[in-house]
């Protein structure tokens with residue numbers, strides 16, 4: 001079942017890097033031997049999107065924005081719109097990242113509205129959900145992600161261009177990765193939600209990726225969980241170890257191929 005879902009690894013550079021350091025990162029990726037079965041997308045700051053797109057032309061690696069506004073144009077100082085992303089040939093956008101939700105006050109309905117607008121422009125969306133530490137301690141993790149997903153499901157019915165990123169807020173940038181069991185438990189709950197809400201075909205096809213302190217040393221165990229179809233990587237996407245994360249499933253697959 002999970003074999004049908006293409007393994008997806010996103011690199012979220014957040015507000016990091018210079019034109020020069022971004023170029024160096026892309027050079028590393030372009031010259032690396034990446035798992036040919038993995039889909040890789042990098043999300044540089046908005047200012048570096050077009051450079052990144054140009055540097056990656058001719059490669060299979062995709063480019064994503066880290067956020068976008070749902071209105072097409074107008075007096076929204078500092079924003080870029082999903083329409084402008086489409087116009088610039090940027091095919092992906094990350095929406096609902098916890099840093100947008102907690103630091104910039106984005107609510108579930110805002111994220112839903114942006115997701116709807118992004119899909120209407122033909123963009124693919126990396127939709128982030130996840131609970132805070134306080135919510136986990138109150139045993140609310142699954143309720144929180146279901147609430148966040150329900151808000152989007154009220155506005156859209158076709159989830160085929162969405163990758164859901166489960167990112168527990170307490171694991172982001174902290175070095176405190178969710179155990180494979182903790183992550184799988186929430187991913188399985190999201191899968192159940194998707195099967196119930198979208199039907200089993202769309203539910204089983206939905207890619208649910210994990211984010212939160214993913215590194216070369218922990219990615220293989222996480223990648224072997226049945227409902228984890230990849231990663232959204234922050235800090236480690238700025239380092240050469242991102243290549244090892246992209247290749248998390250490659251070594252296992254190669255050893256299985258040699259065994260038969």
Ligand SMILES: O=C[C@H](O)COP(=O)(O)O
Nearest residue numbers: 012172173212213234235
């Ligand atoms: O978008 C990526 C996540 O926020 C994870 O960040 P991190 O890998 O630095 O913990």
